[in-house]
Amino acid sequence: MPTQVDTLLHARWIIPVDPQRSVLEHHSLAIAEGRVLAILPTEQARTDYTAGHTLELTDHAIMPGLINAHGHAAMSLFRGLADDLALMTWLQEHIWPAEGQWVSPDFVRDGTRLAIAEMLKSGTTCFSDMYFYPDVCAETASELKMRAQVCCPILDFPTPWAADADEGIHKAIEVHTSFRHNPLISIAFGPHAPYTVSDEPLKKIATYQEELQIPVQMHVHETAFEVSEAEKNGARPIARLEKLGLFGPHFQAVHVTQVSDDDLKTLSDYKVSVIHCPESNLKLASGFCPVHQLQQAGINVALGTDGAASNNDLDMFGEMQVAAQLAKAVSGDAAALPAYEAIAMATINGAKALGIDKITGSLEAGKAADLIAVDMNQLETLPVYHPESQLVYTRMADKVDHVWVNGEHLVRSGMLTHIDTDQLKLKAREWGEKIRAGERND
Ligand SMILES: CSC[C@H]1O[C@@H](n2cnc3c(O)ncnc32)[C@H](O)[C@@H]1O
Numbered sequence: 001m002p003t004q005v006d007t008l009l010h011a012r013w014i015i016p017v018d019p020q021r022s023v024l025e026h027h028s029l030a031i032a033e034g035r036v037l038a039i040l041p042t043e044q045a046r047t048d049y050t051a052g053h054t055l056e057l058t059d060h061a062i063m064p065g066l067i068n069a070h071g072h073a074a075m076s077l078f079r080g081l082a083d084d085l086a087l088m089t090w091l092q093e094h095i096w097p098a099e100g101q102w103v104s105p106d107f108v109r110d111g112t113r114l115a116i117a118e119m120l121k122s123g124t125t126c127f128s129d130m131y132f133y134p135d136v137c138a139e140t141a142s143e144l145k146m147r148a149q150v151c152c153p154i155l156d157f158p159t160p161w162a163a164d165a166d167e168g169i170h171k172a173i174e175v176h177t178s179f180r181h182n183p184l185i186s187i188a189f190g191p192h193a194p195y196t197v198s199d200e201p202l203k204k205i206a207t208y209q210e211e212l213q214i215p216v217q218m219h220v221h222e223t224a225f226e227v228s229e230a231e232k233n234g235a236r237p238i239a240r241l242e243k244l245g246l247f248g249p250h251f252q253a254v255h256v257t258q259v260s261d262d263d264l265k266t267l268s269d270y271k272v273s274v275i276h277c278p279e280s281n282l283k284l285a286s287g288f289c290p291v292h293q294l295q296q297a298g299i300n301v302a303l304g305t306d307g308a309a310s311n312n313d314l315d316m317f318g319e320m321q322v323a324a325q326l327a328k329a330v331s332g333d334a335a336a337l338p339a340y341e342a343i344a345m346a347t348i349n350g351a352k353a354l355g356i357d358k359i360t361g362s363l364e365a366g367k368a369a370d371l372i373a374v375d376m377n378q379l380e381t382l383p384v385y386h387p388e389s390q391l392v393y394t395r396m397a398d399k400v401d402h403v404w405v406n407g408e409h410l411v412r413s414g415m416l417t418h419i420d421t422d423q424l425k426l427k428a429r430e431w432g433e434k435i436r437a438g439e440r441n442d
């Protein structure tokens with residue numbers, strides 16, 4: 001008797017992102033109760049399983065859903081507001097004033113919805129966020145059935161979310177408590193950067209991290225300016241964070257464009273993950289993350305888009321392509337970051353960084369059914385010798401036909417099944433008009 005499952009997918013290729021780096025041809029994937037039940041040859045699957053829903057994906061590659069390991073989802077409403085500027089000018093003269101004027105729970109809800117729709121449609125099934133009103137972000141992700149790590153912002157100075165760092169820490173613990181039992185959401189501390197959070201709150205975060213097992217994500221060594229200014233005050237940020245007791249496998253260092261030999265050893269010794277955001281680093285002229293060097297030191301490197309205000313999209317396929325190309329240019333080695341490794345960075349390495357690799361990040365029996373099907377039957381993808389290469393080196397975000405998160409079919413034939421995109425566009429235009437006119441109506 002064949003086993004009854006919820007969904008059966010017969011695919012031309014499956015890229016499970018397993019340690020063997022296998023690409024399976026003419027295989028099928030069975031989904032039951034939100035999880036991957038089995039991956040097996042299609043011929044066998046047709047006799048072993050029956051399903052409520054069956055899809056013949058004859059021209060498709062199935063792979064794990066992409067994990068966007070760093071971003072600021074609600075900033076999608078600031079997309080294109082301030083372009084062609086260096087990080088500190090962009091932040092201090094444009095973005096922080098705009099955030100002071102516009103950020104509210106409604107702004108975060110509308111911006112996060114817009115971002116989630118964009119991410120899902122382009123194959124992202126899990127994102128990490130760091131923004132004000134993280135409770136609203138977590139609620140929105142959960143409502144839209146998207147997996148997320150939500151990092152609660154902590155800064156020394158007043159923001160729309162908290163008066164100071166102590167209040168930020170206190171509120172982070174409250175948000176952690178509220179979402180502790182949500183299967184799609186995990187909560188992290190989000191101390192913004194070494195130059196915006198002083199030693200005392202950082203020590204408190206280290207203590208609470210250990211006690212409550214809450215991960216920590218922070219912008220670290222984003223620019224040479226950040227590092228040289230910190231050195232004038234006594235220490236490089238990585239050395240300072242180590243001394244404050246913040247480092248461990250739970251720590252996610254975003255950007256890391258500057259690394260000395262000592263920095264490299266510290267990150268590797270403490271098993272810190274690095275989140276590489278190549279497009280944002282290029283656009284803000286922040287520097288180049290030495291991915292090849294980090295990987296050779298055994299450091300886990302994941303990928304993120306950063307916010308749409310510094311990118312200007314949330315397309316993880318684009319991020320894989322730029323990461324692979326940039327690694328070759330920076331190291332002078334065309335073998336640096338081959339396509340397969342770019343895919344691993346955008347999937348299993350992201351899951352490892354976020355501490356959810358037992359749940360997602362690869363296609364294995366027992367893991368959540370977080371996966372995507374990409375149409376390879378396109379003028380710019382044919383013929384297909386190595387599907388991984390096509391997925392990384394050509395434009396693929398608009399070829400994502402199907403997306404499942406936790407077994408829920410959220411994108412079907414390129415269309416979001418549960419989100420009204422016309423409504424989202426209307427809201428985005430309304431915010432754009434208000435922000436352009438500079439008028440606030442609460
Ligand atoms: C703590 S809430 C997030 C805070 O970070 C700002 N931000 C967005 N992108 C970057 C970046 O690349 N480096 C540093 N800070 C960034 C965002 O505007 C919020 O204020």
Ligand SMILES: [Zn+2]
Pocket residue numbers: 070071072219254306307
């Ligand atoms: Zn960022």
